[in-house]
Amino acid sequence: MTYNPKTPLKIGIIGAGPVGLTLSAHFIESGAYVVLCDIDEEKIDEIKKVGISLINTIQKNVKVDKVCYSVNELKKHDLDLVIISVKTTVLQVVVDQLSNTDDEKLFVMCAQNGIDNELIAAEKFGKDKTLRMVINYAGAMENPNTVNVTFFNPPNYIAPITSTGEPFAKTITDLLNGVNLVTEMCDSNEIKNHVWEKAILNSALSGICAISHRTMKEVMSFPETVNMVIGIIDESIQVAKRENIEIKDGFRSASIEYLTKAGDHKPSMLIDIENGVKTEIDQLNGKIVKYGKKYGIDTPLNQGITALIHLHEEKNNG
DSSP: OOOBTTBOOEEEEEOOSHHHHHHHHHHHHHTOEEEEEOSOHHHHHHHHHHOEEEEETSOEEEOOOOEESSHHHHGGGOOSEEEEOSOGGGHHHHHHHHTSOOOTTOEEEEOSSSSSHHHHHHHHHOGGGEEEEEOOEEEEEEETTEEEEEEEOSOEEEEESSGGGHHHHHHHHHHHHHTTOOEEEOOHHHHHHHHHHHHHHHHHHHHHHHHHTOOHHHHTTSHHHHHHHHHHHHHHHHHHHHTTOOOOTTHHHHHHHHHHTOOSSOOHHHHHHHHTOOOSGGGTHHHHHHHHHHTTOOOHHHHHHHHHHHHHHHHHHO
């Protein structure tokens, strides 16, 4: 498929958090027909009224014309692509709801943290219609319509699972690059490398912050927890290499240096614990534990973090 300016690409974006709003703003600016979907009706109403604002690292103010409150409403727009940017804890639910359609042209792209998310979508939509995106920006919600984009370490990455999806993946990549959200298209093997590297970074610090109720900077300022972070990285790299993930030279030292510079803010996993909601631990540290067992590799730090987060979650649900 090749993008034709006379027929704008129709894109639905599920999830009005920092990832979804940032993507929405850029795709709207690119000229695409964008429908933003979230179950938080008050938030969506506010965004429809005042638009999306991106501040700090990326600065934009974009009007939003098309919104909806459910996946079922989204189906009415005859979309070419749906981007799923909700937390992985509800990914299966969203995929199940979205799959109740006869639209054979629809592509689906997972744009979340975590390992193997795209495989969940592919089970319903088929590998030829499934894409994966690795997001390398992050932000926090200042208010319902404003994202404080704290950093962007370009590029983002997009890949189809099979070569059939390459023309469509290129179309999306070109749209984002056209509005300066630097993005590279790669193949299914390369995207796995990027997914794992980002998952290792998230796994190294997020769980410790959530368990200790400390910010990233606080954890990285305490020698004993720094040693835990390094241990998680080492375990995870060992597992990744057995899974034939190409961890680039210098990744270990670069990761430690990068995390040492982490800001004095809370990762989303800590915020989830504080709010009493389920975390993404199973798609991060939990996946590393699972793959470790596949190869007979002990991952005691990842396993311990996963168990303690589950304990927090059970307490919250109790």
